[in-house]
Amino acid sequence: MNGDYLSSKREQIAEFDRQIFELLRHRTDLATCIGEYKAEHGLAVHDKDQEKRVIERYRQLAEEYGVDPDMAEELCKVVMQMAIDAENAVAKD
Numbered sequence: 001m002n003g004d005y006l007s008s009k010r011e012q013i014a015e016f017d018r019q020i021f022e023l024l025r026h027r028t029d030l031a032t033c034i035g036e037y038k039a040e041h042g043l044a045v046h047d048k049d050q051e052k053r054v055i056e057r058y059r060q061l062a063e064e065y066g067v068d069p070d071m072a073e074e075l076c077k078v079v080m081q082m083a084i085d086a087e088n089a090v091a092k093d
Helices: 002-040 048-065 069-092
Strands: none
Touching (some): 002 069, 048 069
């Protein structure tokens, strides 16, 4: 019985993980579009003010959903780095 329960819950977690990566792919695609726009208009990839707004949004969402805001900020930094890398890749082309 315990094995079935744990297996079921782990399968659900695996599906959520798949969805997270699907969303990360979509987010990275949007960052690429932003990078293309910035490259076409001579804008810098880094926007410190925007980065601060995104971090604050993650922290607020964390509080809404009962997640540690500090952990959410760390996650945010990783996700933002993925976006920066995608934007930089376009800017170099």
